[in-house]
Amino acid sequence: MSLALDLSGRLAVVTGGTRGVGAGIARAFLRAGAEVVVCARRPPEAPVTAAGRTAQFRPLDLRDQSAVHAFFARLADDYGRLDCLVNNAGGTPYRLLGEGGPERHARVVALNLLAPLTASLAAYEVLRGGPAGGSVLMIGSVSGTRPSPGTAAYGAAKAGLDHLARSMAVEWAPDVRVNTLVLGMVRTELAALHYGDEAGIAAVGATVPLGRLAEPAEIGDACVFLASDRAAYLTGASLLVHGGGERPAFLDAATVNRPGASDAATVPHSRASATARHRTAPDAAITRHPTTPGSPQGTDPTP
Numbered sequence: 417m418s419l420a421l422d423l424s425g426r427l428a429v430v431t432g433g434t435r436g437v438g439a440g441i442a443r444a445f446l447r448a449g450a451e452v453v454v455c456a457r458r459p460p461e462a463p464v465t466a467a468g469r470t471a472q473f474r475p476l477d478l479r480d481q482s483a484v485h486a487f488f489a490r491l492a493d494d495y496g497r498l499d500c501l502v503n504n505a506g507g508t509p510y511r512l513l514g515e516g517g518p519e520r521h522a523r524v525v526a527l528n529l530l531a532p533l534t535a536s537l538a539a540y541e542v543l544r545g546g547p548a549g550g551s552v553l554m555i556g557s558v559s560g561t562r563p564s565p566g567t568a569a570y571g572a573a574k575a576g577l578d579h580l581a582r583s584m585a586v587e588w589a590p591d592v593r594v595n596t597l598v599l600g601m602v603r604t605e606l607a608a609l610h611y612g613d614e615a616g617i618a619a620v621g622a623t624v625p626l627g628r629l630a631e632p633a634e635i636g637d638a639c640v641f642l643a644s645d646r647a648a649y650l651t652g653a654s655l656l657v658h659g660g661g662e663r664p665a666f667l668d669a670a671t672v673n674r675p676g677a678s679d680a681a682t683v684p685h686s687r688a689s690a691t692a693r694h695r696t697a698p699d700a701a702i703t704r705h706p707t708t709p710g711s712p713q714g715t716d717p718t719p
Contacts, residue, residue, distance in 0.1 A: 421644045424449035427495050428643065431478060431535060432505030433471065434460035436604040437555065440632020441502055441639050442471045448640045451495070455487065456505065478505055478531040485538045492542040499546055500643040501539045503532035503577075504555040508570035510610075521569035528573035533580060536594075544591035551643045552588075554581045554596040555635075558658050561598065578654055585652030593651035595642050600658025603629040625660025 428445045432438040433454030443466035445452045454464055455476035464471040476487050491498060506528040511520065536552050543550025559567060560574030578596050585594040601611075601620060607629070611620045621628040638657050641647055667673075 421448050421640050421646060423499075423640065423644060426450045426499035426643075427453070427491075427497055428500040428502065429453045429455065429491070429498060429539070430471075430502045430504055431476075431531075432456055433502070434458070434464065434473065436606065437599070437602055437632045437635050438502075438504040439464050440634075441504060441555075441636040442466075444633060444636025444640045445500075445643075446471060448644075450499070453491065478535060479526060481534050484531075484534050488535075488538040488542060497546050498539055498542040498550060499548075500551045500553065501535060501543065502553045502555065502639055502643075503535055505531060506555065506570075506573075508567050510566045512566055513568050524569040525573045525576075528570055529576045529580070532577060536584065540588070540592065544588070548645070549590065550592045551647075552581070552584065552592060552594040553639055553642055554578070554594070556581075556596045556598045556654070558598060558600050558656075558661070562662075581654075582652045589651055593647070595647075595650055595652070596654045597635065597638055597642070598654050598656050598658065599630070599635060600624065600656075600661065601629045602635060603631060623663060624658070625663060628659070630657065630659060 423445060426449075428442075428450045430438050430442045430445070430452060431454075433442040433452070434456045438454065438456075439460070442452050442454050442464045446464075446466040446469045452464075452471040453474055454460070454471045455474050455478075457475065457477050459473050459475070463473070474487065477483055488498070508524045508528070513521070532554055539550075539552070543552065554577050556578050557571070557574040559571040560576075560578055562571075564571030578598070581594045581596045584592075588594060601624065603617065603621075607617055611617045611629075617629065635657060638655060642650060642655065
Protein backbone atom coordinates (compact mmCIF):
# COMPACT_ATOMS: atom_id res chain seq x y z
CA MET A 417 0.00 0.00 0.00
CA SER A 418 1.42 3.35 -1.02
CA LEU A 419 1.73 6.03 1.63
CA ALA A 420 2.13 8.82 -0.91
CA LEU A 421 -0.17 11.73 -0.12
CA ASP A 422 -1.96 12.96 -3.23
CA LEU A 423 -4.06 16.11 -2.89
CA SER A 424 -4.66 16.58 -6.60
CA GLY A 425 -7.87 18.41 -7.33
CA ARG A 426 -8.04 19.97 -3.88
CA LEU A 427 -7.70 23.62 -2.90
CA ALA A 428 -5.76 24.88 0.09
CA VAL A 429 -5.51 28.41 1.46
CA VAL A 430 -2.45 29.30 3.54
CA THR A 431 -2.66 32.60 5.40
CA GLY A 432 0.69 34.33 5.70
CA GLY A 433 1.93 31.90 3.07
CA THR A 434 4.36 34.23 1.36
CA ARG A 435 7.44 33.55 3.48
CA GLY A 436 8.82 31.59 6.41
CA VAL A 437 6.83 28.62 7.63
CA GLY A 438 3.81 29.70 5.60
CA ALA A 439 5.74 29.44 2.34
CA GLY A 440 7.07 26.05 3.42
CA ILE A 441 3.51 24.87 4.01
CA ALA A 442 2.36 26.22 0.65
CA ARG A 443 5.20 24.44 -1.16
CA ALA A 444 4.35 21.15 0.54
CA PHE A 445 0.75 21.40 -0.68
CA LEU A 446 1.98 22.21 -4.18
CA ARG A 447 4.23 19.15 -4.16
CA ALA A 448 1.24 17.05 -3.07
CA GLY A 449 -0.70 18.24 -6.12
CA ALA A 450 -3.09 20.71 -4.51
CA GLU A 451 -4.04 24.08 -5.88
CA VAL A 452 -2.75 26.66 -3.40
CA VAL A 453 -3.78 30.23 -2.64
CA VAL A 454 -1.54 32.24 -0.31
CA CYS A 455 -2.67 35.49 1.25
CA ALA A 456 -0.91 38.27 3.11
CA ARG A 457 -0.94 42.03 3.26
CA ARG A 458 2.03 42.26 0.91
CA PRO A 459 2.97 40.10 -2.08
CA PRO A 460 5.98 37.79 -1.83
CA GLU A 461 9.32 38.98 -3.13
CA ALA A 462 9.20 36.01 -5.51
CA PRO A 463 6.35 33.65 -6.38
CA VAL A 464 5.95 30.65 -4.07
CA THR A 465 6.71 27.63 -6.26
CA ALA A 466 7.37 23.91 -5.97
CA ALA A 467 7.34 20.90 -8.31
CA GLY A 468 6.95 23.21 -11.30
CA ARG A 469 3.77 24.73 -9.91
CA THR A 470 3.01 28.15 -8.42
CA ALA A 471 0.77 29.28 -5.58
CA GLN A 472 -1.64 32.07 -6.42
CA PHE A 473 -1.22 35.20 -4.28
CA ARG A 474 -4.21 37.24 -3.15
CA PRO A 475 -3.81 40.28 -0.89
CA LEU A 476 -5.66 40.19 2.43
CA ASP A 477 -5.45 41.97 5.77
CA LEU A 478 -6.74 39.38 8.22
CA ARG A 479 -7.52 42.09 10.75
CA ASP A 480 -10.24 43.47 8.45
CA GLN A 481 -13.24 41.21 9.06
CA SER A 482 -15.27 42.43 6.10
CA ALA A 483 -12.28 41.87 3.79
CA VAL A 484 -11.85 38.35 5.14
CA HIS A 485 -15.48 37.45 4.44
CA ALA A 486 -15.25 38.96 0.97
CA PHE A 487 -12.05 37.00 0.31
CA PHE A 488 -13.65 33.63 1.00
CA ALA A 489 -16.86 34.51 -0.82
CA ARG A 490 -14.81 35.37 -3.91
CA LEU A 491 -12.79 32.18 -3.49
CA ALA A 492 -15.98 30.11 -3.46
CA ASP A 493 -17.15 31.84 -6.63
CA ASP A 494 -13.83 31.30 -8.39
CA TYR A 495 -13.11 27.71 -7.37
CA GLY A 496 -16.42 26.32 -6.12
CA ARG A 497 -14.69 24.54 -3.24
CA LEU A 498 -12.18 24.81 -0.42
CA ASP A 499 -10.64 21.71 1.06
CA CYS A 500 -8.15 23.05 3.59
CA LEU A 501 -7.57 26.32 5.42
CA VAL A 502 -4.20 26.70 7.13
CA ASN A 503 -4.30 29.50 9.70
CA ASN A 504 -0.59 30.23 9.70
CA ALA A 505 -0.39 34.04 9.83
CA GLY A 506 0.81 35.34 13.16
CA GLY A 507 3.79 36.41 15.18
CA THR A 508 4.97 38.96 17.70
CA PRO A 509 7.89 41.21 18.55
CA TYR A 510 9.80 40.59 21.76
CA ARG A 511 8.25 42.94 24.31
CA LEU A 512 7.98 42.57 28.08
CA LEU A 513 4.52 43.21 29.46
CA GLY A 514 5.59 46.40 31.19
CA GLU A 515 7.24 47.81 28.07
CA GLY A 516 4.13 48.21 25.94
CA GLY A 517 0.67 49.57 26.52
CA PRO A 518 -2.32 47.24 26.60
CA GLU A 519 -3.29 48.18 23.06
CA ARG A 520 -0.03 46.72 21.73
CA HIS A 521 -0.59 43.42 23.49
CA ALA A 522 -4.21 43.41 22.35
CA ARG A 523 -3.05 43.64 18.74
CA VAL A 524 -0.88 40.56 19.26
CA VAL A 525 -3.88 38.64 20.59
CA ALA A 526 -6.03 39.87 17.71
CA LEU A 527 -3.54 38.68 15.09
CA ASN A 528 -2.80 35.31 16.65
CA LEU A 529 -6.23 34.32 17.99
CA LEU A 530 -9.04 36.46 16.62
CA ALA A 531 -7.77 36.49 13.01
CA PRO A 532 -7.75 32.66 12.78
CA LEU A 533 -11.24 32.62 14.28
CA THR A 534 -12.46 35.17 11.74
CA ALA A 535 -10.92 33.30 8.81
CA SER A 536 -12.31 29.96 9.96
CA LEU A 537 -15.82 31.35 10.35
CA ALA A 538 -15.66 33.01 6.95
CA ALA A 539 -14.46 29.77 5.33
CA TYR A 540 -16.84 27.40 7.13
CA GLU A 541 -19.65 27.19 4.60
CA VAL A 542 -17.41 26.52 1.62
CA LEU A 543 -15.30 24.06 3.65
CA ARG A 544 -18.27 21.99 4.75
CA GLY A 545 -19.72 21.93 1.26
CA GLY A 546 -16.92 19.87 -0.24
CA PRO A 547 -17.43 16.26 -1.32
CA ALA A 548 -15.32 14.95 1.56
CA GLY A 549 -15.78 17.85 3.95
CA GLY A 550 -13.00 20.24 4.86
CA SER A 551 -10.03 20.64 7.13
CA VAL A 552 -8.81 23.57 9.23
CA LEU A 553 -5.23 23.59 10.49
CA MET A 554 -4.17 25.98 13.24
CA ILE A 555 -0.45 26.75 13.46
CA GLY A 556 0.18 26.86 17.18
CA SER A 557 3.32 27.17 19.25
CA VAL A 558 5.05 25.69 22.27
CA SER A 559 4.80 29.25 23.61
CA GLY A 560 1.19 28.43 24.40
CA THR A 561 2.20 25.49 26.58
CA ARG A 562 4.80 27.06 28.89
CA PRO A 563 5.75 30.50 30.26
CA SER A 564 6.74 32.94 27.51
CA PRO A 565 8.49 35.95 29.08
CA GLY A 566 8.76 38.74 26.56
CA THR A 567 5.95 37.31 24.47
CA ALA A 568 3.26 36.71 27.08
CA ALA A 569 0.33 37.96 25.00
CA TYR A 570 1.47 35.78 22.12
CA GLY A 571 1.72 32.70 24.34
CA ALA A 572 -1.73 33.37 25.75
CA ALA A 573 -3.15 33.72 22.24
CA LYS A 574 -1.58 30.44 21.12
CA ALA A 575 -2.95 28.65 24.17
CA GLY A 576 -6.36 30.05 23.28
CA LEU A 577 -5.93 28.97 19.66
CA ASP A 578 -5.39 25.35 20.69
CA HIS A 579 -8.52 25.43 22.84
CA LEU A 580 -10.47 27.12 20.05
CA ALA A 581 -9.44 24.34 17.65
CA ARG A 582 -10.59 21.59 20.00
CA SER A 583 -13.95 23.27 20.59
CA MET A 584 -14.36 24.00 16.89
CA ALA A 585 -13.62 20.35 16.10
CA VAL A 586 -16.54 19.25 18.26
CA GLU A 587 -18.97 21.83 16.91
CA TRP A 588 -18.09 21.32 13.25
CA ALA A 589 -17.80 17.53 13.15
CA PRO A 590 -18.31 15.54 11.02
CA ASP A 591 -18.23 18.05 8.16
CA VAL A 592 -14.99 19.87 9.00
CA ARG A 593 -11.97 18.48 10.82
CA VAL A 594 -9.94 20.93 12.93
CA ASN A 595 -6.44 20.22 14.22
CA THR A 596 -3.48 22.16 15.63
CA LEU A 597 0.22 21.83 14.92
CA VAL A 598 2.18 22.92 17.99
CA LEU A 599 5.49 24.16 16.62
CA GLY A 600 8.82 24.51 18.30
CA MET A 601 11.65 26.52 16.79
CA VAL A 602 11.88 26.63 13.00
CA ARG A 603 14.72 27.88 10.85
CA THR A 604 13.41 30.48 8.42
CA GLU A 605 15.07 33.17 6.35
CA LEU A 606 14.76 35.55 9.30
CA ALA A 607 16.07 33.20 12.00
CA ALA A 608 19.19 35.34 12.50
CA LEU A 609 17.04 38.15 13.89
CA HIS A 610 16.05 35.96 16.82
CA TYR A 611 18.88 33.47 17.29
CA GLY A 612 21.92 35.36 16.00
CA ASP A 613 24.59 34.21 13.58
CA GLU A 614 25.21 30.61 12.48
CA ALA A 615 26.90 29.84 15.79
CA GLY A 616 23.89 31.16 17.68
CA ILE A 617 21.47 29.18 15.52
CA ALA A 618 23.53 26.04 16.08
CA ALA A 619 23.64 26.66 19.83
CA VAL A 620 19.89 27.10 19.98
CA GLY A 621 19.41 23.99 17.87
CA ALA A 622 21.58 22.02 20.26
CA THR A 623 19.03 22.63 23.03
CA VAL A 624 16.46 20.60 21.06
CA PRO A 625 16.61 16.81 21.61
CA LEU A 626 16.87 16.21 17.84
CA GLY A 627 19.80 18.63 17.77
CA ARG A 628 18.52 21.22 15.30
CA LEU A 629 15.72 23.59 14.40
CA ALA A 630 12.92 22.37 12.16
CA GLU A 631 12.82 23.28 8.49
CA PRO A 632 9.67 24.91 7.04
CA ALA A 633 9.30 21.97 4.63
CA GLU A 634 8.95 19.60 7.59
CA ILE A 635 6.09 21.67 8.98
CA GLY A 636 4.54 21.59 5.53
CA ASP A 637 4.75 17.81 5.35
CA ALA A 638 2.92 17.51 8.68
CA CYS A 639 0.22 19.84 7.39
CA VAL A 640 -0.24 17.81 4.21
CA PHE A 641 -0.70 14.66 6.29
CA LEU A 642 -3.34 16.25 8.50
CA ALA A 643 -5.18 17.59 5.45
CA SER A 644 -5.11 14.21 3.69
CA ASP A 645 -7.45 11.23 3.79
CA ARG A 646 -4.81 9.43 5.86
CA ALA A 647 -5.87 11.66 8.75
CA ALA A 648 -9.60 11.21 8.18
CA TYR A 649 -10.20 10.19 11.81
CA LEU A 650 -8.06 12.93 13.31
CA THR A 651 -9.89 15.99 14.60
CA GLY A 652 -9.47 18.02 17.76
CA ALA A 653 -5.87 16.83 17.92
CA SER A 654 -2.71 18.77 18.79
CA LEU A 655 0.33 17.48 16.91
CA LEU A 656 3.63 18.39 18.57
CA VAL A 657 6.19 19.30 15.91
CA HIS A 658 9.04 20.44 18.15
CA GLY A 659 11.88 17.95 17.77
CA GLY A 660 11.30 16.50 21.21
CA GLY A 661 10.62 19.79 22.98
CA GLU A 662 12.95 21.49 25.41
CA ARG A 663 15.32 19.68 27.70
CA PRO A 664 14.40 20.53 31.33
CA ALA A 665 16.83 23.19 32.50
CA PHE A 666 17.27 21.69 35.96
CA LEU A 667 18.96 18.64 34.43
CA ASP A 668 21.88 20.77 33.26
CA ALA A 669 21.98 22.81 36.46
CA ALA A 670 22.03 19.83 38.82
CA THR A 671 25.38 18.64 40.18
CA VAL A 672 24.26 14.97 40.25
CA ASN A 673 22.90 12.52 37.71
CA ARG A 674 24.65 14.20 34.81
CA PRO A 675 25.15 12.01 31.72
CA GLY A 676 28.61 10.47 31.73
CA ALA A 677 29.35 11.25 35.37
CA SER A 678 30.92 8.20 37.03
CA ASP A 679 29.72 9.16 40.48
CA ALA A 680 26.10 9.81 39.52
CA ALA A 681 23.77 9.15 42.38
CA THR A 682 20.12 8.31 42.52
CA VAL A 683 18.25 11.17 44.20
CA PRO A 684 15.02 10.34 46.05
CA HIS A 685 11.94 11.83 44.42
CA SER A 686 11.11 14.17 47.30
CA ARG A 687 14.66 15.50 47.53
CA ALA A 688 14.93 15.97 43.76
CA SER A 689 11.67 17.88 43.68
CA ALA A 690 12.75 20.17 46.49
CA THR A 691 16.09 20.79 44.80
CA ALA A 692 14.40 21.68 41.55
CA ARG A 693 12.01 24.07 43.25
CA HIS A 694 14.74 26.05 44.97
CA ARG A 695 17.32 26.24 42.20
CA THR A 696 17.33 28.85 39.43
CA ALA A 697 18.63 26.93 36.46
CA PRO A 698 20.16 28.45 33.33
CA ASP A 699 18.59 27.37 30.07
CA ALA A 700 21.79 26.94 28.11
CA ALA A 701 22.24 30.73 28.26
CA ILE A 702 19.72 31.02 25.44
CA THR A 703 16.69 33.26 25.39
CA ARG A 704 14.07 31.46 23.34
CA HIS A 705 11.65 33.43 21.29
CA PRO A 706 8.36 31.85 20.27
CA THR A 707 6.67 31.60 16.92
CA THR A 708 7.76 35.03 15.73
CA PRO A 709 8.05 36.63 12.30
CA GLY A 710 11.61 35.33 11.97
CA SER A 711 11.06 32.10 13.82
CA PRO A 712 8.46 29.52 12.98
CA GLN A 713 5.66 31.44 11.37
CA GLY A 714 7.42 34.24 9.57
CA THR A 715 4.44 36.30 8.48
CA ASP A 716 3.94 40.02 8.50
CA PRO A 717 2.41 41.23 11.77
CA THR A 718 2.69 44.85 12.85
CA PRO A 719 1.63 44.82 16.50
